[in-house]
Amino acid sequence: MTAVPASRTGLFAALLGAEPVRVLCVTNGGREITAGQVRRAGQNLAKRIGAQGGTLYVFTPGVAELAAALLASLILGAKPVLLPQAGKAYCQSISAPPERCVGQFAGFGHAVEISAQPDADWSEPPALPDAPMLGFYTSGSSGDAKLLEKPLDVLEAEALYWTGRLAGQFSHVTGSVSHQHIYGFLFRFLLPVLSGTRAANDLALSWDGLFAGAPDDTLLVSSPAHLTRIAPDEVIGDYAASVILSSGGPLPLEAALEVNRIFGKPPIEILGSTETGGIAWRQRFEDDPAWRALEAVAVDIDSEGALTVRSPFIPGGGPVQTGDVAEFLPDGRFILKGRADLVVKVEGKRVSLTRVTDTLLAHDWIEDGLALITETGGRERLSAVLVPTEAGRAQLAQLGSFRFSRQLAASLASTLEPAETPKRWRFVAGIPVNAQSKRSRPDLARLFEADRMLDLLKPQIEANDAFDAKLGFIAHADLPWFRGHFPGTPILPGLAQVHIAERLAEELWAVRPDSHNVSRLKFNRVIQPGETVQLSLSFRQDTGKLTFKYTSADEQISSGTIG
Amino acid sequence: MTELETELRALIVEVLNLEDVTPEDIDPEEDLFSEDGLALDSIDALEIGVSIQKQYGVKLDSKDEKLAEYFKNIRSIARMIDERKGK
Known part of the structure; x- marks a missing residue:
């Protein structure tokens, strides 16, 4: 992954x-x-x-109005969000108040009027923002509108990548896709502004409209919807484009070849999404479906065969799993093999692990995690490894993991069918990753095989709040730690006491100390087999420190702080 | 708490592979299927029914209107088994 240099002159500059x-x-x-x-x-x-601050919902007819709306958001310190449509019902569905709508709305919002006056009359231009964000609405997998926010500099990096790659090849930009979506925004707006190129203000669908006044070295920002509907030769014969882009969906091979026949070059097809930005490209002169990752982007295939992307065009860099099954060719390019919807059979019914995971993640108690299949008692069980939210942790502490999981399942019963409801649950402080920093379902399944401390010690839980607990247990002679420590005089070693405390904290509250460092450690005496022991645990969320104290009949055995 | 009830608790935890819960955690009068109880589902009910039939040789008629009542909690299952075995 090669770094794309950050723009010294961003959009606002x-x-x-x-x-x-x-x-x-x-x-x-x-x-x-x-x-x-x-x-x-x-x-x-x-x-x-x-009004200052807040959000501005932007839907403009052209890129000049878009630029003006973004400048207004800068002046007002408001966060701009681009809408895919401007209908009243749509705005209501995403709770966009009419007085915060900017552009071309039906009977409400603030229209943008491009003035004939030569320049702004401010004494001093507005200050450049530190880390401007831009929101896009996309339709999520369920079809619901989903807000996706991207730092503007991430979008700028992508526009600058293409500016560099296509440098010298065009002097005008025109397009048939909306600038309200990320693809049109990048290529019809950001790229011309940053590269100092003239652009068509309005999107055009007709070929005449697209090429009206366009020079021969025009960059055409197009899409499969457009390139599969090419005008007849007598209309299109006079027009030329030096670069043709296609993105937003798969382009049929015939359309790519037809574009090649008419314009003398096939379109550059870009694979990407709002979330990931551009991932890969191809330019087909013949039947060759393989994609090549953009230079700045690192693609990989995870243990489920799905394409994952690390990229400077992803906020934070990724990795992001695209949900597409992919296969690499020996030359490093890859072929898409369809969606990885992770469908498994549970109780004879088809269950989408993706859907179960998404439903779990939508719950107020759940922050992160995934659904997977594990095996127990010779049967495959739908299972879930989950990281609770703060509210979830409080419930977990109060209810215990069994009843917490049951309440979680019950509250999802209106969305998930019985076969789609996980039967086994693990609540953890974070989702473990493998040596390649990836989440692997086979590895996570092993979490379910490990002995749980609560099962091993079977403690009496005398008190358990978020996040203070008192437990009592008998240090039975058959506990694994007594083996080997020491022959003839078995004791529960100090390290095991620290380990037990840490594991119990995660099983009780799904928390983990920030580090394995142990401070203020005191060992007064050893624990012997058969002894009844009290353990006090206390976790501080703000410092990430876990304090433990083992006592026996009010006599202190050991104490310390982990983290 | 009868011996049968204690057995039933252990049986349910075992056949349903319930994790993170010990038989002692389940109150014999705790609702097995309601949301504030154990929130077991219909597949769980089937599983409990089958194992009770196997273990105690009682017959369950799926058309029996009182079936849901019998399966309300551990105590009611135990009562039902006692009644049928007594016959």
């Missing part, structure tokens, strides 16, 4: 710093819109909106 007369874009009607006019429009818009 480019918009604020451009010469007032620089033409950013050209409308369908041939009107040129300058950087100065866009700044003035942004300034006026911010004045009209007035």
